[in-house]
Amino acid sequence: MDGNSESRHGMWSSRWMFVLAAAGSAVGLGNLWRFPYITGENGGGAFVLIYLACIALVGIPIMMAEVLIGRQGRQSPVNSMLTLTQQHHRDSSWVLVGWMGVLAGFLILSFYAVIAGWALKYIFSLASGAFAGASGEHATKAFEEFLASPWEMIFWHSLFMVFVIFIIARGVASGLETAVRWFMPLLFVLLAVLVGYGVTSGGFAQGVDFMFAFEWSKVTDTALYEALGHAFFTLSLGMGAIMAYGAYVPSAVSITGTVVTIAVLDTLVALAAGLAIFPVVFANGLEPAQGPGLMFVTIPLAFGHLPLGALFGTLFFILVSFAAITSAISLTEPALAYLVEQHNVKRSRAAIGIGLACWLLGIGTVLSFNEWSDVHLLGEKNFFDVLDYFTQNILLPLGGLFIALFAAWALPKAVTKHQLGLKTAWQENGWLLLAGVVAPLGVLTVFLVTLIGIDNIRNWLS
Ligand code: PFF
Numbered sequence: 457m458d459g460n461s462e463s464r465h466g467m468w469s470s471r472w473m474f475v476l477a478a479a480g481s482a483v484g485l486g487n488l489w490r491f492p493y494i495t496g497e498n499g500g501g502a503f504v505l506i507y508l509a510c511i512a513l514v515g516i517p518i519m520m521a522e523v524l525i526g527r528q529g530r531q532s533p534v535n536s537m538l539t540l541t542q543q544h545h546r547d548s549s550w551v552l553v554g555w556m557g558v559l560a561g562f563l564i565l566s567f568y569a570v571i572a573g574w575a576l577k578y579i580f581s582l583a584s585g586a587f588a589g590a591s592g593e594h595a596t597k598a599f600e601e602f603l604a605s606p607w608e609m610i611f612w613h614s615l616f617m618v619f620v621i622f623i624i625a626r627g628v629a630s631g632l633e634t635a636v637r638w639f640m641p642l643l644f645v646l647l648a649v650l651v652g653y654g655v656t657s658g659g660f661a662q663g664v665d666f667m668f669a670f671e672w673s674k675v676t677d678t679a680l681y682e683a684l685g686h687a688f689f690t691l692s693l694g695m696g697a698i699m700a701y702g703a704y705v706p707s708a709v710s711i712t713g714t715v716v717t718i719a720v721l722d723t724l725v726a727l728a729a730g731l732a733i734f735p736v737v738f739a740n741g742l743e744p745a746q747g748p749g750l751m752f753v754t755i756p757l758a759f760g761h762l763p764l765g766a767l768f769g770t771l772f773f774i775l776v777s778f779a780a781i782t783s784a785i786s787l788t789e790p791a792l793a794y795l796v797e798q799h800n801v802k803r804s805r806a807a808i809g810i811g812l813a814c815w816l817l818g819i820g821t822v823l824s825f826n827e828w829s830d831v832h833l834l835g836e837k838n839f840f841d842v843l844d845y846f847t848q849n850i851l852l853p854l855g856g857l858f859i860a861l862f863a864a865w866a867l868p869k870a871v872t873k874h875q876l877g878l879k880t881a882w883q884e885n886g887w888l889l890l891a892g893v894v895a896p897l898g899v900l901t902v903f904l905v906t907l908i909g910i911d912n913i914r915n916w917l918s
Pocket residue numbers: 481482483484485486487561564689690691692693695697698783784786787
C-alpha cells in the first residue's frame with residue numbers, strides 16, 4: 457500500500473462525497489444540543505472566537521493527521537497503523553491507537569443510538585400535535601414518562617439501529633455514499649428553513665444576543681477547556697472514524713483544503729443550530745436549558761406555542777435524526793472494515809454482528825434512565841455516565857493525541873510531504889508545529905484538566 461492504490465472496501469466517488477461523509481460524521485447531536493448552549497453560557501461571541509481558534513489550531517491538524525494516515529494505509533485504522541508501523545519499522549504499540557478507536561466507536565454508538573432513538577420518537581410526538589399549547593409541566597412530564605419506560609425506549613433505539621445496520625451493510629458506495637448524498641443536503645435545507653422560522657418567531661434578536669454578544673467577563677479558563685474538548689468531539693476526532701473514511705479518499709484530492717471545508721461546514725451548522733433554537737425558546741419567554749432538557753423539553757414546548765409549530769417542530773426532529781444517523785454510521789466503520797479485512801466475512805454479516813452487539817450494550821444505557829438509574833458504578837456515575845465519561849474524556853483525547861504524534865513524528869517526512877502536498881519549508885514546519893506540538897499540547901492539557909478536575913488544579917496553584 458503506497459497511498460496511491462485503492463481501498464478494497466470501495467472509494468468515495470468524488471472529493472465532495474468525502475466532504476459530505478466526513479461532515480455527516482462531524483455534524484451530530486454535539487452541534488445541535490451542546491454547542492449552542494455552551495456558547496451562550498460561556499460568553500457568546502467571545503467564546504465563538506476561542507472555539508474557532510481551537511478548531512484551527514487543534515481540530516484541523518488532527519483531522520489532517522487522521523485523513524493522511526487513512527489514505528496512506530488504505531485499510532481499517534487498526535490495519536493501516538499496522539502496515540505503516542511495519543513498513544517504516546516503528547514500534548508496533550502504535551497499533552493500540554487503532555484498537556482504542558474500535559473500542560471507542562463501539563461504546564459511543566451504544567449510547568448515541570439510544571439518544572438518537574429519542575429524536576425519532578419526537579418526530580412522531582411533534583407531528584401528532586402532542587405539544588400544541590402544552591404547559592411546561594406537561595412537556596417535562598412527557599419526557600420523564602418516556603424515560604421511565606424501558607420498553608418504549610428500546611423500541612425507538614432498535615429502530616434507529618436497524619436504519620444504521622441497513623445503511624452500513626450496503627457498503628461504501630451504495631450504503632454510506634447514498635445516505636450522505638441524500639441526508640446531508642436535506643439537513644442543510646431543513647436547517648436553513650428552521651433558521652428562517654427563527655427569524656420570524658419574535659425571539660431572533662434575543663437569540664442572536666445570547667449566542668453572539670461579546671461577554672468577556674463570562675470567559676473563564678473553563679471556557680477554554682470546554683471549547684477545546686468540544687472542538688474535538690464535534691469533528692469526530694480521536695477514534696479513527698475520520699481515519700477510516702480517509703482510506704476511501706482518492707489520491708488526487710487535496711487533504712488540507714478538504715479538511716478545512718469540513719471544519720467550516722461543521723462550524724456553520726453549529727452556529728446555525730443556535731440561530732434556529734434560541735429564537736423559538738426566547739419567543740416563548742423560556743430559559744435555555746442544557747443537553748437533553750433543551751432538546752426534549754424546552755424545544756418541543758417552544759414549538760408547541762408557535763404558529764405552524766407542529767410542522768416546524770417535526771422538521772426539527774427530522775433534522776436531528778438525520779444528523780445522528782450520518783454520525784452513527786461513521787462510528788461503526790473502523791470495526792466493520794477491520795472485521796471484513798481480518799476475517800474475510802461479508803460486510804453485511806459484519807454489519808449485523810456489530811449492530812447487534814452495540815444494540816445489546818445500548819440496553820444498559822436504556823436502563824440507566826430508569827431501572828438502573830441509581831446503580832452507581834463509579835462514584836455517582838451510573839452505567840451510561842461511565843460510558844460517556846470514559847469515551848469522551850479518556851479514549852478520544854488519548855486517541856487524538858497519539859494520532860497527531862504519529863503523523864507528525866513517527867511517519868517519515870517524505871510520506872507526510874507527499875500526502876499533504878507540502879512544498880516549502882514554511883509549510884513543512886507549520887505542519888510540524890501544529891500537528892506535532894500545538895495540537896498534542898492542547899489535547900494533553902484538556903485531558904489532564906478534565907481528569908484531575910479544574911478545582912483541584914486551582915487549589916494547587918493558589
Ligand atoms: N461529531 C459527532 C457530534 O458532534 O455529535 C459525534 C461523533 C461522531 C464523535 C462520530 C465521534 C465519531 F466518531
